[in-house]
Amino acid sequence: MAPPFTQLLLLLQLLLITLFTLTSSSPHHQHRGGHPLDSITPSEFAQVRSIILSSRLASNHHHHHHNLTFQYVGLDPPPKPTLLSWLSSSPTSSLPPRRAFAIIRFDKQTFEITIDLSTNTIVFDQLYNGPEYPLFTGEEQAEATLLPLSYPPFLESLRKRGLKVEEVVCVTYSVGWFGGRAKAKREMKALCFYLNGTVNLYVRPLEGITVVVDLDVMEISRYYDRITVPVPKADGTEFRTFNVEPPFGPNVNGVTIVQPDGPGFVMDGHIIRWANWNFHLGFDVRAGVIISLASIFDVQKQEFRRVLYKAYVSELFVPYMDPTEEWYYKTFFDAGEFGFGLCTLPLEPLRDCPANAVFIDAFYAGQDGKPLQIPNALCVFERYAGDVMWRHTETGIPGQFIREVRPEVTLVVRMVSTVGNYDYIIDWEFKQSGSIVAKVGLSGILEVKGTAYTHTDKINEEAFGTLIAENTLGIYHDHFLSYHIDLDIDGEANSFVKNKLVTKRVKDNSSLRKSYWTVEKVTARTESEANIKVGTEAAELVVVNPNKKTKLGNPIGYRLIPRSPPASSLLSDDDYPQIRGAFTKYDLWVTPYNNSEKWVAGLYADQSRGDDTIATWSERDREIENKDIVLWYTVGFHHVPSQEDFPVMPTLSGGFELRPTNFFEANPVLNSRVPMPVNWPNCTSPHK
Amino acid sequence: MAPPFTQLLLLLQLLLITLFTLTSSSPHHQHRGGHPLDSITPSEFAQVRSIILSSRLASNHHHHHHNLTFQYVGLDPPPKPTLLSWLSSSPTSSLPPRRAFAIIRFDKQTFEITIDLSTNTIVFDQLYNGPEYPLFTGEEQAEATLLPLSYPPFLESLRKRGLKVEEVVCVTYSVGWFGGRAKAKREMKALCFYLNGTVNLYVRPLEGITVVVDLDVMEISRYYDRITVPVPKADGTEFRTFNVEPPFGPNVNGVTIVQPDGPGFVMDGHIIRWANWNFHLGFDVRAGVIISLASIFDVQKQEFRRVLYKAYVSELFVPYMDPTEEWYYKTFFDAGEFGFGLCTLPLEPLRDCPANAVFIDAFYAGQDGKPLQIPNALCVFERYAGDVMWRHTETGIPGQFIREVRPEVTLVVRMVSTVGNYDYIIDWEFKQSGSIVAKVGLSGILEVKGTAYTHTDKINEEAFGTLIAENTLGIYHDHFLSYHIDLDIDGEANSFVKNKLVTKRVKDNSSLRKSYWTVEKVTARTESEANIKVGTEAAELVVVNPNKKTKLGNPIGYRLIPRSPPASSLLSDDDYPQIRGAFTKYDLWVTPYNNSEKWVAGLYADQSRGDDTIATWSERDREIENKDIVLWYTVGFHHVPSQEDFPVMPTLSGGFELRPTNFFEANPVLNSRVPMPVNWPNCTSPHK
Missing domain, CATH: 3.10.450.40 (Nuclear Transport Factor 2; Chain: A,)
Known part of the structure; x- marks a missing residue:
């Protein structure tokens, strides 16, 4: 909720976020030619800066350049039809035009600038004169x-x-x-x-x-x-290993993950290939990690099939539930105001990610437009937790004991965004069986309110939170992560179908049963037919390609399964934070793909008024049947703090699974073989 | 759903379930004296058999003993007050009387027999003359x-x-x-x-x-x-590694878990001690794994504190949704009819459980009363999946970069019950942070219906399922696992509280906000006030000890968080399977502890009529406030089969978390230290 940029400038030199030297060769530097969805590179950030600083816009004004600040610089990806056309063309065909999008502040005004990096030109610029403002920079917050x-x-x-x-x-x-x-x-x-x-x-x-x-x-x-309350004491708030006081505990034995042959995935630029999956990994200073072009190899069809065009956290809305003067305004948009990517901090090897992880740096434009590096911003690793991908024991056949078990190994892309006090652990997990699982783990530190109270017995007014330590209230709040999920199930034209499970009565005495349930497939024709509060009725939520069917005639699809209790907003519809964070009214929205609809709470989130949210976009009630559609699913948490959350909170997890549902003709991992066994090396005969 | 006992007798000799030789010494043989909650041992099974066969009951009849069958033999645990009193007494105090409970069939009648193993006597026996029947034996099914x-x-x-x-x-x-x-x-x-x-x-x-x-x-x-339909073809149904045909894939590199210092838990008889947890591990032929007496060491208080008296799967109800003659009756009670423990089959090392797992055998009484062994029925392992227990990066302090991350290592107890076609992977996971997570993974093979159809276009009548292969319908069904969860939060007297999150309007213009939510704590006074369909309202579900508070005055508690979408029954209340499986009407029930209420769908599930279910027990609407209470939570799945589920189904997971909520004064793992790093041995300087 609160930004982590105090003294960031100092940190820049001091410790970890190093100014990227353009002449250095990075191991993660992108391969020649690059991919149209690659994030803006350090040299491109420099190019954007140079173009803007030498533009008519900047030179026409009698100000120094340091009054021009880069609030956002990111890839302006090719239009989807252009990109899809490029993807389906020959590998040597020329890349689509490469563009960056920048939002700058200059002379107390906001400008939107689109730059063609191939031609080194500004192709579009305009003053944005609305009452809302772009993302904050780290530097201005530090100042x-x-x-x-x-x-x-x-x-x-x-x-x-x-x-x-x-x-x-x-x-x-x-x-x-x-x-x-x-x-x-x-x-x-x-x-x-x-x-x-x-x-x-x-x-x-x-x-x-x-x-x-x-x-x-x-x-x-x-x-x-306005008021003076005791500052909560420092005792018991320390969390650094070498500063915590005994008694220690609990202790566990050392444990690690080992892959003697190394990780089993390949990084080709920013394309990751692993097992049966291919996808592109991007990073944006606002969204953080971006997964694009996820396709899965169908062993039976012997071809890659499209699943996901793009997915990322579009917004993270965190409203607090204390209406008093010092707290009423705490209704943060962590992506649109603070930059979920900007708050991404280096992962710690062996702790944030296991021993077999590979780390990837990320880059963004500083306030002055110069590229900054976040070392180890992302990690990628094969996850093996001892779980089972599928199994069966068959004891029913005379003379045979059949037991087949396939261990589950998945691929995880992780980042951690520390938006001030809270740490959000964002995982994208790819399963060989075709599922993509999005997870978020909440850790870090509660946003607390100082109070005179030291015991609940003495609380004689509404406290708006839990007394979690002496003089410390953990204020009630929500975390709402809106995931932009642009599924392209075997192509763009998809439909959203609620497979409603409905009870049927047996009326004709044809059965000794009186009831059963069956599936009624209801295809949402327009946006308003798709919005739902998940869990209020028994239904599977499926995205199908209505133009393709399995050999057996089932619609090819993927379904969304919540992995944590859905939580839509409890604020009144007319409350201002709710108007701004209107996406939280439903757990799920479905819109037709629109290149301009990227940010669920609006392009400008700071001081936004709800004019540019999914609720306003959806007012047109556009057709979504057999269209290129986008799902916006909210992973929500109503957070009633407890004492365990103090002084640092044990991870609380949520998420959802996108699971193939008649996408494959059969279990896609039936023919998978068990990975070779791994033995702890016998050191009398050296390994490798 | 269907039992796996075809040819079991043959298997007994042939392959894996070996007659336990009483004179052999097993590494898992229990330590001297044992624990009052230890499962019945092989020698005790033999003792039960001997006592019953030589009893008045058997000898009074002119039949051979082979007409006497043991349908169920298990521990009759000491009454809770007795056990608690023993636990709080000195370690040398004498054990409570040790009893077994047996249900036998003799002369086409059902008898209930309670045996005192210490005195070698039958302390209670009675004819049960109701219309319902006990569990099936494996042997009679095989016959x-x-x-x-x-x-x-x-x-x-x-x-x-x-x-x-x-x-x-x-x-x-x-x-x-x-x-x-x-x-x-x-x-x-x-x-x-x-x-x-x-x-x-x-x-x-x-x-x-x-x-x-x-x-x-x-x-x-x-x-x-009655009818003849084509037998679905065999092609594409094979699932054994060495019989599946190319193309193979996907492949992944070898990966394993390594603990150079060995597992970090200790087994003292059937008590498991790990990190800050202690619990007892039991096994019952009906319930499968039983977790008892789970206590967690409170570092601050320097004492073990009680969390869970007992937890197990009380029933697994699987009704199918096809009312036609061949299918209407398929409404299985996998624990009460088939024995969830009886269907437990040996786990495969390195596949069912990771390399660092320790395996434990289980025992039950065969139909003849003699002990049978299930080798490797349970496994226990430390789970490390690369996840984060808690973390925070602090960049807000001038000149400091602070990053503290604690990797998450948990302890898992696992069993797999293969009830015919389906494989249920049952995990109990203990987290150092105090959570207990119950998980179930569904894999195995669908219960399918033969059909003439080979394409959905040709289906011209209600099919009650998905065409998942040619001539193969995957019939709609549910899986409802009822977990008996006897929490004793810091003692027996507990209350169930719904922390309802309710919207408040700001009415007095005291704030610029118009709304917020707050918590209204509603304590369920009687059973009817506790029943809920989870997810229909925003509420935390908490069990508190109303007699104890934290130093700050918060009620000490644990809350239940679903980890998968709740699913209550969609059958009509008056339908017979629903009357029998009435527990599925709500996701959660709360009852006062009653020693006789162990099986949520009744002691006798086969041909049960709903006379002895939680719905009938709860009709008395007993008081549950500040009482010893039991939660019955259903992990439910409405299963609409998809083609991916054929011919073996990739694991679908569900479960719930029991999470401390003001149980501790603060984060109980704040002072945990990171496990020692583990390095792949450098073989030029041998490890150890």
């Missing part, structure tokens, strides 16, 4: 968080409380939108925390102090010191 | 399946169809109950299948032929050859 530390009223507030400024760290928060019609300034709120004995800053809020920063002039525009 | 093969009308049916009797295998099915008031004979139906080129018998039914066997006289009592 904003320093302002309070030299702001006399804030220093006075610290003095009153007896706190040392050198132990204070501030964090920036988006301000939201609450019904005003006038265009508001581009502001953030800075809230401050007290270290003094801990590094777990989020659990020690200076509750009651709110600093409002005008980002365009980088000045404090308003300041409130 | 029944042979009857058709020498039955002239059946041979004539084969001749008519041009089929060879030597390629026919039959399987027994329970007949159910459909409203008759008279007591019916103890019968099963035998359905037959055709091998002739496959070992996948279940996909080649001789549809239309029904053999009814009177088990008590072991004779065919009725025979029907």
Whole structure:
């Protein structure tokens, strides 16, 4: 919810996010020619910067370039028909035009710029004059968080409380939108925390102090010191291995994953080939990891078949449930405001990902447009958890004991986005049996509220949360991750079908049974027929290709199975955060593919007013039958904090499975063979 | 659904289930004294047999002992108060009386016998004269399946169809109950299948032929050859590695789990100690694996705290949705009729369980009362899947880059029960963070119906299923696993609380927000207040100990989180299978602990009439607030077969998590340390 960019500038040099030197050769540097869906490369970021800084736009103004900030730079992917046509053409055919899309702030205005990287030209630019604003940069947030530390009223507030400024760290928060019609300034709120004995800053809020920063002039525009509550104590908040105090525990023996022959997947540029899967791996500063062009090899048909055109986290909406002055606005759009990719931080080998993982760097444009590198931003590994892919024991045949078991090995792409306090572990898991499983693990630190209460018995007013430590309320909130899922099941033209399970009565005494259930297939003709709160009725949710059938005549499809309890929004429809995060009204929406509909809560999320959300797009109630359709599924969590979530929260998981349903003619892994056994090497005869 | 006991007798000698020699010393033989919850041992089975065979009951009758059959023998555990009192007494205090419970058939009658193993006496016996029957034995089913093969009308049916009797295998099915008031004979139906080129018998039914066997006289009592449909072909049904035909694939590189220091858990008799968990592992021929007395060590309190008194699969109800003559009765109770433990088959090392697994044998009483062994019936292993237990990256503090990640290692107890065609992979997973996760994986082979259809276009009547291969319908059905979950959260007296998440409107203009949600805690006072269809409202489902609170005053509790979409029954309330499997009306029931309420669909499931189910127990609407309560949660699947499920089904998973919720004062794994790194040995300097 809160951004992690305090002192980011310092960090840049200091520790991990290294300025990418364009002359260096990276092992992950893309192969010659590249792929049209490859993320913008470091040299391309530099090219975008150069084109924009030397453009009419920048040169026409009497300002220095440092007033021009890059709020977003990313790939403007080729139109889907263009890309599909390229894919179906010969391998040597020329690449589609390669374009970048940038949103810049210049002279307190927002500009959208599309650049053709092949021709080195701006092909489109326009002033965006709406009341909403683009993503924050890390740098401007870092700058904003320093302002309070030299702001006399804030220093006075610290003095009153007896706190040392050198132990204070501030964090920036988006301000939201609450019904005003006038265009508001581009502001953030800075809230401050007290270290003094801990590094777990989020659990020690200076509750009651709110600093409002005008980002365009980088000045404090308003300041409130409304209430004073005790700063929660530092004891028991430390989480670093070498600083936690005994008693320790629990302990477990060492355990690791071993692949003596190395990982079984191949990376060809950003195409990953593993077992029967092929897909493209991308990264975007807003979305984070992007899976594209996932196809699966059909052993029976001896060909690759298309499953998924693109999938990514389109938005992550986190509204808090405390309407009081210091908290009402905490309704964050972690992708659209803070950049789910921008908050991606380096994975730790052997801990964030197992020993057999391969790590991949990611790049994005800094505020000045120069490329920045996130080392180890993604990892890819074969997952073996001791599970079973399929099995059967047959004891029914005289004289035979038949037991066939195929262990389950899957491929996982992982990233972790730490949006301030929370850590989101994002997994895309590919199963040989054809399933794609999206998982999210929630860990990190709760957004807590300082309070005078030290025991629930003393709470004599509505607290809006759980008392999770002394002077510490874990405020109720939601996490809503909207997944953009552009399935192309054996082609673009697909339909969304609810296979409703309906009870039938036996009426004619033809059976001793009185009832049974059967399947009624209801194809959604338009968008409004597709929206659902999952779980309110028994139904399978299937995307089919109505133009193709199995040899037996079944519609070829994939179905979506929740892996955690669905959770749609409980906010009132007319509440402002709900208008902005309208996608949370249903767990699932289906839209016809539209190149401009990428961000479920709008291209501009900061101070958005709900004018550009899936709810407004869907008002047209467009036809979705036998069309190129996109599913938008929300993995939601209503989070009632508990004491276990303090001071760092054990991972809570959710997700969904996309599972083939009459896509194959039969079990696609029937003819898979068990991987060769692996033995711990006998060191008297050296291995390898 | 269908039992796996054809030719079991042959198998006994032949391959794997070996008669346990009482004089042998088994590495898993229990330690001296044992534990009151240990399953009945081989010598105790022999003792039970001996006591019953020499009893007044058997000797008073002029029959040979081979007419006396043991339908069920299991532990009659000490009453809960007795056991708890023993647990809290000194370690040297004498064990509670050790008792076995047996259900035998003798002279076409059912007897219930309770035996005191310490005093070698029958302490209770009674004739059970109800219309329902106990579990089938493997041996009687095996015998029944042979009857058709020498039955002239059946041979004539084969001749008519041009089929060879030597390629026919039959399987027994329970007949159910459909409203008759008279007591019916103890019968099963035998359905037959055709091998002739496959070992996948279940996909080649001789549809239309029904053999009814009177088990008590072991004779065919009725025979029907109603319809003739083509036997589905054998092509493409083979699933054995060395018999499947190319093309093969997909392939993956070898991968394994390594623990150089060995598994990190200790088995003390049947008590397993691992990390911060202690629990007892039991096995019952009806329930399969039983987890008891799970306690977790609280690092802060430096003591073990009680979580779970007992958990097991109480019933597995699988009703099919085809009301026609050959299928209407297929409404199986896999635990109560067929024995979920009886269907447990040996696990395959390296495939069913990873390389670091430890295997445990199980024992049960054969039909003659003699002990039989299931080698490798259970496995226990530390699961490491590359997941993260908790993590946080902190970049907000000047000059510091803090990243702490704790990999997730859990402990899994696994068994696989193959109830005829279906394989159920049952996992109990213990997390260091306090969660217990119950998982079930469904694999194996669909129960299919032979049909003339070879393409969906030709289907001109209701088919009750999916055409999944030529001449093969995968009939719609459900899998409902009812988990008996006797939580004792820090003691027996617990309450069930729905933490309802309710929307609140801001009415007084005190906030710019218009709404938020909060938690309304509703404690279920009686059974009827607890029953719920999960997912119909936003609520956390919590079991609390209302007599204990955290230091902060929060009620100490655990909550239940579904890990797969809840699925309650779609059958009509008045339908006979639904009356018998009434537990499926709600996903969750809560009852006060009652020693006699072990089996959610009744002690006698075969031909049961719903007189002894959780629905009848709950009619009294007993008080459950601040009582010793039991949760009965159903993991349900509405299964619409797809072609991928043929000829063996890729695992489909479901389950639930029991997660501490203000049970601990804080994150219980904050002070856990990362396991020592494991390196692939450098063989120039030998490891160890």
